[in-house]
Amino acid sequence: MAYSVAYSTFANVPPENGGPTGSETTSDISCDNVDSSMEKAIADLPVPPDAQMETATLLDLYSGCGAMSTGLCQGAPLSGLKLTTKWAVDMNEYACDSLKHNHPRTHVRTEKAENFLKLLQEWDKLCKEYDVRNSTCLPRISNDDEDDENGVNEPLSEGTFEVEKLVDICYGDPNKIETDGLWFKVRWKTYDSSHDTWEPLDGLRDSPECIKDFVESGYRESILPLPGHVDVICGGPPCQGVSGLNRNRNHKDPLADEKNKQILVFMQIVNYLRPKYVLMENVVDILKFADGFLGRYALSLLVAMRYQARLGIMVAGCYGLPQFRMRAFLWGAVPSVVLPKFPLPTHVATKRGQHVPTKFSQCLVACDETESKLLDKALFLKDAIDDLPEVENHQPKDVMAYKSRPNTDLQRYIRLNRKDTGDNSLGDSTPKEGQLFDHQPLELNKDDYQRVQHIPQKKGANFRDLKGVRVGKNKSVEFDPNIPRQYLSSGKPLVPDYAMTFVKGRSLKPFGRLWWDETVSTVVTRAEPHNQAILHPNQNRVLTVRENARLQGFPDYYRLFGPIKQKYIQVGNAVAVPVAQALGYSLGQAYQQGEFSGEQHPLFKLPGNFVPAAQATATRLHQGSPAGEVVEEE
Ligand code: SAH
Numbered sequence: 001m002a003y004s005v006a007y008s009t010f011a012n013v014p015p016e017n018g019g020p021t022g023s024e025t026t027s028d029i030s031c032d033n034v035d036s037s038m039e040k041a042i043a044d045l046p047v048p049p050d051a052q053m054e055t056a057t058l059l060d061l062y063s064g065c066g067a068m069s070t071g072l073c074q075g076a077p078l079s080g081l082k083l084t085t086k087w088a089v090d091m092n093e094y095a096c097d098s099l100k101h102n103h104p105r106t107h108v109r110t111e112k113a114e115n116f117l118k119l120l121q122e123w124d125k126l127c128k129e130y131d132v133r134n135s136t137c138l139p140r141i142s143n144d145d146e147d148d149e150n151g152v153n154e155p156l157s158e159g160t161f162e163v164e165k166l167v168d169i170c171y172g173d174p175n176k177i178e179t180d181g182l183w184f185k186v187r188w189k190t191y192d193s194s195h196d197t198w199e200p201l202d203g204l205r206d207s208p209e210c211i212k213d214f215v216e217s218g219y220r221e222s223i224l225p226l227p228g229h230v231d232v233i234c235g236g237p238p239c240q241g242v243s244g245l246n247r248n249r250n251h252k253d254p255l256a257d258e259k260n261k262q263i264l265v266f267m268q269i270v271n272y273l274r275p276k277y278v279l280m281e282n283v284v285d286i287l288k289f290a291d292g293f294l295g296r297y298a299l300s301l302l303v304a305m306r307y308q309a310r311l312g313i314m315v316a317g318c319y320g321l322p323q324f325r326m327r328a329f330l331w332g333a334v335p336s337v338v339l340p341k342f343p344l345p346t347h348v349a350t351k352r353g354q355h356v357p358t359k360f361s362q363c364l365v366a367c368d369e370t371e372s373k374l375l376d377k378a379l380f381l382k383d384a385i386d387d388l389p390e391v392e393n394h395q396p397k398d399v400m401a402y403k404s405r406p407n408t409d410l411q412r413y414i415r416l417n418r419k420d421t422g423d424n425s426l427g428d429s430t431p432k433e434g435q436l437f438d439h440q441p442l443e444l445n446k447d448d449y450q451r452v453q454h455i456p457q458k459k460g461a462n463f464r465d466l467k468g469v470r471v472g473k474n475k476s477v478e479f480d481p482n483i484p485r486q487y488l489s490s491g492k493p494l495v496p497d498y499a500m501t502f503v504k505g506r507s508l509k510p511f512g513r514l515w516w517d518e519t520v521s522t523v524v525t526r527a528e529p530h531n532q533a534i535l536h537p538n539q540n541r542v543l544t545v546r547e548n549a550r551l552q553g554f555p556d557y558y559r560l561f562g563p564i565k566q567k568y569i570q571v572g573n574a575v576a577v578p579v580a581q582a583l584g585y586s587l588g589q590a591y592q593q594g595e596f597s598g599e600q601h602p603l604f605k606l607p608g609n610f611v612p613a614a615q616a617t618a619t620r621l622h623q624g625s626p627a628g629e630v631v632e633e634e
Contacts, residue, residue, distance in 0.1 A: 001308060001335075005600040006362050008311040010303050011339045029316060041493065049393065053082040054591060059225055059273070061113055061235030061266055065098035065560060065570035066106075068234050068281060072587065074423055078610065079588030083232065086441040087225055089116045094562025100292065102558055106221050111170060113237070113265045115180070119171035120272060122182045123224045130212050132219040163207045166214035167196060169223075174198040184214065214417020216527035229359065230273045232587065236281040237262035242289040251290045255297070255341050263294055267301040270332070277340065277587060278302065278332030279633045281575050287328055287357040298330055307332040310602060312342040312365045313356065316553075316576035317349030317519055320410065320611040322379040323551045325576055326355050327521045329365075333590065339605045340590040343582040347376045348520065365603065381537070382516035383408045388439060393449050393541040395440045402436050414550055418557045437559045438567060439546040441536075442527035449540070450488050451496075451511060452529065453541045457538045459515040462508050463499040476505030502531055509533050514543070523548050525572030527565075545571060553577035582606055594629065 001010045052498050060069035069085040076083035086118075089109045092343045096110040109116060127133070168185035175183075175198055183198040204211060218224065241249060241259035255264070259481040263286075270278050280298060287295040295311065302309040309332050316325035333339040340366045356364050367375065406412045444452060455461050463469065464477060467486050472478040477500055479485065486494035499510035512533025514520060521533075527542045529535055532543045543551075545560060545567045553576050560567040585606060 001303070004602075006358070007337070007342065007365075008299055008309070008363055009602055010299075010309045011600060012308055012335055014289075037185050053077065053080055053335070055084065056112045056231035056276075056591065057086040057225075057229070057235060057592045058083050058217060058232045059089040059230045059235060059275070060085055060106075061116075061269060062237050062262065063090045063099055064092070064095045064573045065109075065558075066103060067554065067574030067577055068236060068279075070102070070423070071553075071575065071577040072232075072234060072279070072578075073585035075581035075584025075586075076588040076591075078581075079585045079592065080605075081588035081591045082588070083584065086222060086230075089113055090522045092566075092569075094566040095573075097561035098567075098570055099561070101561060111172060113262060113269065115170070115172040117265060117269050117272060118180075118225075119169065119182070120224060120269070122171060123169070123218075124226055126211075126215045126217055127226060128432040130215045132216050142467070162189040163187075163204065163210050163605060166204075166210050167193075167544055169214070169218070170198070184211070217287075218519060226271055227273050230275045232272055232277045232279070233273065234277045234279040234281075235266055236573070237266040239263060239282060239286055242283070242285040243293060248290065254290050254293045255443050260294060263298050264301070267298065270302075270307075271305050274334070275332050276305065276337050277590070278330075279340075279583060280586070281334075282330075284326050284328050284329045284355065287313070287360045287363075292357060292359050295330075297327060302330070302332045303625075307334060308339040309333075310339055310342070311360070311363050312602075313360065313363045314342070314350045314365045314579055315345070316579050317378060318345030318366070318375075319343075319576070319578040319582050320347050320376070320379060321551065321553050321576055321578055322381050322384050322410075322518075323520045323523055323576065324349055327575065328360075338590045338593040339600065340583075340586045341600070341602055343586050343606045344603050345372075345375055346582075346606055348372055348378050372529040378519050379410060380517045381514055381520060381551075383410045384414070385543075386516065387411045388436070388547065390539060391439055391441065391541070391544060392539075393441060393444050395443075395544070398438055400436050400439060400441055401434060403490075413555075414553075415556050418555070421555060423555075436556065437546065438549065439544045440564060441541040441544045442564055442568065444529070444541065447490055447492050448486050448529065451494060452535060452540045454494065455511050455513055455535060455540075457513065459517070460508075460513075462533065464508065465509045466495045466511075469495055469500070474506070478505070496530075498530060505614065507531070511535065513537060520551055523551050525569040527568045548572065553579075558603070578611075582610070585610065 002013045003010050058069055058072065060066060063069060066085070066088060069088065073083045073085055085103055085106045087107045087109070088096075089111065090096055091112045092101070093110050096108050099106065100108045111119075120356065146346070159320050164187045164196075166184040167187050167273070170183050170185075171180065173180050174185070182201045184201065184204060185196050186199045186204070187193065187196055222229070231587070237472065239260050239262065241254060241257035266280060286292070286298070299309050299311055312329050314327060314329055316323050316327070329342070331340045344365065345367055385408045387402070387404055389400065402415075406415050451463075451466070454466055455463070456465050464471065468480050468483040469477055470480040479495075479500070490496055502510055509532050511529050513535040514533055515537050524532065527534060527548075529542055534541060536547075545564065546556070547569065548571045549558065549560070552571055552574050554574070555577070560570055586604065589604070
């Protein structure tokens with residue numbers, strides 16, 4: 001492999017060159033130099049019909065509610081690859097509920113990734129032990145509740161339990177007895193699913209037929225991936241040990257911190273399953289903390305596992321969203337395939353250069369100054385949310401009607417229904433058209449609600465506009481000694497101390513209002529207004545789950561599950577969907593190229609009509625139907 005500094009690329013040396021090419025290949029990262037052969041309009045690309053498209057399977061690790069895989073699977077077909085999320089793993093049950101609802105065909109596993117890895121190893125052993133690949137057994141229809149109701153089973157005498165069948169498998173400690181191991185979920189004869197229990201493998205040795213049946217049908221239905229059966233693995237392993245908010249960060253030995261070990265688990269799963277392609281996402285802190293230790297570690301693990309690798313820093317706003325959001329992405333590809341490139345921006349995003357980790361500035365996926373002038377303008381908050389109905393701080397309904405038509409191309413795109421976006425993952429159960437989900441704000445308590453009512457509805461307003469606060473020396477806030485401190489009806493102060501002391505009184509964020517003509521900085525997992533600008537421009541509440549989801553580019557049909565705080569977490573954790581779409585497009589491109597196809601540049605230009613808004617227009621023209629149909633509220 002040859003290494004080049006730009007995009008920290010480790011890539012195959014083209015056979016005809018016969019040796020490392022040095023650094024000259026990719027050091028120039030201007031747009032002039034990118035692969036322009038890909039810069040055709042999508043409509044001009046010879047995308048084969050669905051049935052003839054090349055197909056690939058995807059495993060989404062640390063999937064959250066599934067934003068990353070959703071975007072990848074939407075973007076890949078635009079370059080000719082039908083990518084399907086076959087498996088997803090996350091330990092958070094609510095995130096898994098969201099994923100299951102939106103992708104009913106995906107095998108969703110609610111478990112820790114480290115247990116998933118052990119399970120994969122055990123599953124492979126079972127498949128070998130029962131020789132499933134050569135089994136001639138007839139397919140068994142597994143309809144969980146069917147047999148009980150047919151009354152075919154004779155009643156058993158009291159206190160007798162007989163295994164009817166096995167319905168699930170896991171590795172870990174489902175009965176909380178503090179020993180990890182392999183377990184099967186047992187359906188007992190004459191009992192329904194509410195009596196299912198987890199039993200250890202050894203306890204079931206008396207029922208070998210049941211194990212055999214389960215393993216055979218599980219193999220047929222690919223309930224778990226086997227080595228070599230996964231084409232692509234994507235995922236965002238959490239690294240809470242690198243967050244700037246974490247005071248106990250271990251600078252000297254980041255790997256000693258349990259909170260950082262998921263990068264290793266992710267790579268171990270990659271090494272075990274050996275997919276053709278890997279895409280890992282993370283916060284840019286992994287490239288800053290301890291001199292970028294964890295970023296370098298991830299890159300070197302891929303290379304040590306004989307994967308080509310390429311690292312890019314992408315800004316969500318550059319792909320048609322009114323949100324800045326900078327994240328690190330790491331591609332991996334086995335030596336026999338083409339390493340995917342990074343898609344160049346389609347939009348200008350507000351510049352916040354200081355966020356780029358200095359040691360990795362050569363990894364920023366960006367255009368040079370001249371080329372930037374040709375890009376679409378940055379989007380603003382209003383582009384994403386100004387068509388949504390007004391809601392109160394107290395909003396009990398999580399389903400409502402839209403009330404008005406979309407105002408912008410982005411809104412038209414986001415309001416397209418599932419089949420118009422080419423997303424077939426929900427099968428036949430498409431949600432009822434015209435319903436708006438999750439347009440609910442986190443309800444502020446009485447004190448905060450009163451505070452928010454005092455924040456003026458104007459651009460740049462925040463707690464500094466409250467009575468009694470003034471800006472003193474060093475641009476930090478202080479109480480105005482000429483004004484007595486104001487109190488709320490509860491007796492609590494109007495201006496809380498934490499707002500005055502946040503970032504030594506220099507922050508403008510506490511109780512900050514967003515404004516219509518702003519690009520939001522980064523959607524996070526919490527919705528409290530105490531240390532971030534999250535107030536609606538002219539309603540006295542925080543942004544709703546749906547408004548945050550729109551800033552992340554989720555389509556409106558994507559419904560979220562769990563208590564409201566969990567919904568905010570799922571949305572805040574997500575990879576911005578249009579970024580994942582653009583990466584899906586580049587994966588599809590690489591896939592089509594098979595093995596080597598000449599010199600590889602690390603960047604490429606997306607087709608002119610790739611951006612979401614243009615897709616919405618194209619869909620409308622194509623179908624002759626208005627997007628985002630308005631349905632009157634009942
Ligand atoms: N890529 C996702 C977001 C991932 S956020 C998206 O685009 O939507 C990271 C996720 O890792 C969280 O949902 C969290 O529940 C999950 N997680 C954290 N530790 C885990 C572990 N040990 N095993 C499995 N999942 C874990």
